[in-house]
Amino acid sequence: MSDITSQSLFELTSNIKEKKLSSEEITKAFINRAEKSKKLNVYVTDNFEKAIDQSKKFDSNPNLDFKLPGIPIAVKDLFCTNGVRTTAGSKILNNFVPTYESTVTQNLWSQGAILLGKLNCDEFAMGSSNETSFFGNVQNPVGENLVPGGSSGGSSAAVAANLTPVTIGTDTGGSIRQPASFTGTVGLKPTYGSCSRYGIVAFASSLDQAGPMTKNVRDCSMLLEVISSFDQKDSTSIDYKRNYYSKELSKDIKGKKIGIPKEYRVDNMPDEIEQLWKNGISYAKDCGAEIIDISLPHTNYALPAYYIVAPAEASSNLARYDGVKYGFRSPGQNLIEMYEKTRSEGFGDEVKRRIMIGTYVLSSGYYDAYYLKAQKVRQLIKKDFDDAFSKVDAILTPSTPSSAFKIGEKTNDPVSMYLNDIFTVPINLAGLPGISIPAGKDKNNYPLGLQVIGKPFDEQNILNISYALEDKINFKNDISDWWLSE
């Protein structure tokens, strides 16, 4: 048996079910490794003591019918966890301990999983490098001083570094898929309405979705099966019949029509990305899929539309952090002064930048020119995909326009940072499911991902295509454990 922490979710659950491993052994193995991995800075808050207690409790009377029997899992610190501090990577929630549990994490615990701790992320999930977190940078285990992507950077790093078997992130414009791509892991953003948003600190409500981040496609299907559920507490949750994603997982994609959108060949795209995409296409062909050239004509407008819609919603969603009810407060002589000091000191620069953009685009006199126009663009982007999906079953693109960059490289250039999301943002705007799988490496040996985009609620199909491609690609993340301390 290989080292516990390097095992996949599938292997760990099998070993528990076959009684080859106990929950306690597994939990302690991950905790031990975490203790030696502080340099990566993946944890904002750990739950190690309670996790060991819970693993012992599980072992004393193990329910092996669970889908995640006694499996310890760390989650992004955007999910509210009952009794465990939840910060959203922000100073303004530095002391916030929820008295309630998000539906998605509750789904994990209801299937036997155990909370290991809360993972670092960009402040309020606003960022593509995990550099906006109040709790500091996260190191990408792929290479020192390399960003892990964002906003679910603590999550992607934790999975790649074998600090959690799987994790869940949230994806508003690429926050699951881009970090997955940067760390050589798998990340899936489900269809909008698949996973409940109840109890997830909101960034942009019409775009936010929780999703699985894992080492491989099979684990991804197992985790999606647990977290996707209809929830009456979220009015945008959709009641539809969800698949048994892991049971129905299949490499047989013969005859599937896969679209290649010409608009994703952006200017200055590195050759290695172009090559990666070509390889993906030929693997898909090898699997018996039919490749079809398609057009998504409004792709160019997706990023600007996104950077209007998301900040607009965020500016309103973040109004509740005002120092009155919970979280950080900086006292003032009067209400206005307290607001100003609390929010000036409590939020970081990127969050403030987006609140200002959002406030501006919603202002009277500008609303029609920005917000309303952006919503119209969004409809056109949706229509592009609808048209495309009348011809194809799925779409294949690169996940990101580049591999992981150095910490600090783009912090002073927000626009170049935003360009990271160019291939992922349209999928959020259209509410579609998208998955990033590791597909190759660049000249520095840093991982690169391919993205498979599906029709609404067609997660099974993109999982199957990814499963088939994964087999052909046979990606191996070579991570040297450079950060480990004794």
Added chain:
Amino acid sequence: MSKNSEYLIDRENKQYEVIIGLEVHAQVTSESKLFSQSSTKFGAEPNTQVSLVDAAFPGMLPVINEFCIEQAIKTGIGLKAKINKKSVFDRKNYFYADLPQGYQISQYKYPIVGEGKVILDMPNGQKEIGIERLHLEQDAGKSIHDIDPNNTLVDLNRSGVALMEIVSKPELRSPDEVNVYIKKLRSIMRYLGTCDGNMQEGSLRADVNVSVRLKGETEFGTRCEIKNVNSIKFMQMAIISEANRQIDLLEDGKEIDQETRLFDTKRNQTRSMRSKEDAHDYRYFPDPDLLPLEISQELIEKIKSDIPELPDEKKKRFIDKFNLSPYEATILVSDIETSNFFEEVIKNSDVKLATNWITGELFAVLNEKNLEISQSPVSAKNLSKLINLIKDGTISGKIAKTVFEQMIDGDQDPLIIVKEKGLKQESDPKAIEELINKVIENNSDKVAEYKSGKDKLFGFFVGQAMKESKGKGNPQLINKILKEKLNG
């Protein structure tokens, strides 16, 4: 309305007309709030009816309370308004300590209810006031400034309670019309059970828009909005004061600034709250946590079929069926409790007498004791018994008043009072004749005068006979026998 009842404000040789539009905020009668399951009960300890949603905790999401939607539709039907099958909840963004989300969920461009109307019964006839729209929104919490000298305290019990904002067209023209309009709106909602209309508890408040113009002018003047006035009396005072302030400005050759004002009830004047330049930019946009609200025709039909008879229809029925005057009918239908009481009384008694007794004696007692008809000290059952005693001649109207006074004390049965006090009317002709003979004997001089042509003295004899009977003599009988004796 006829010319002579126009409300105009005079200045030298000019006459100004006052244009009024109301935005009424009516609390929806509902057990729980618009987007959460917290209770809406009035008067609870501060911050005891607050859910995580109401206090805007991170990750909390609004879920629409379907009952409140039905209440709004019902009200819309009561206002003869168009129900919009698709409407949208928007966020109205502003910061305040008692607004936990930092925005109020309201409806902006697409309200649930469109144009409707309310009929006013004015002394000179009916007037129709157009309704612009009705939309649903959340109430804010309450800031309390006068408990702690250094801090403002916040009570979130009201945070998230459902309100209907009912916007009238600028078609009201006088404080009297405003009075009748508010009462009519309140009456309709109470009939429907969609708002209890309790102004003391803040269930009904209004923002009042006022502008003035010279009589005959067709363009509107610049308006000012007076925020959050919570009684009809204050609305009327605020309108008169604000209209005069605007007229004074115009007379001085000054301009009126469009602004939001507050009414200071102690000084009886409005003062500026914020100018147009300082107006909030609420940055309305559709709430992404809520899908557009879609209402099916089936639901509208179902609610329509449950609509009770409303004041206007009831009034018509009372006039047609019971032969009431429009004035009487208006009074009796103004409040559902009153009309229910009336219909209960007339189940077993005379309509004319019931109308007079309810609008006369009973209303006088309720007014004096400051009671609602639902708290009436005399039940409908006992009032109808009293009326029957009058009708069948057991007691006279005069004695009935004495009996009624006693009934008030613990809703006593009039039959028992009459029996115990021996108040039964004397209707035996023989007995009456006897006491009349006595009166004639004792007043032979007056009898002579009467017979010589002094007809007015007849009343004197009636009074004497009544006195002789200790008030119990049947007045019709006394009249009849007296006439026979004196004229015979």
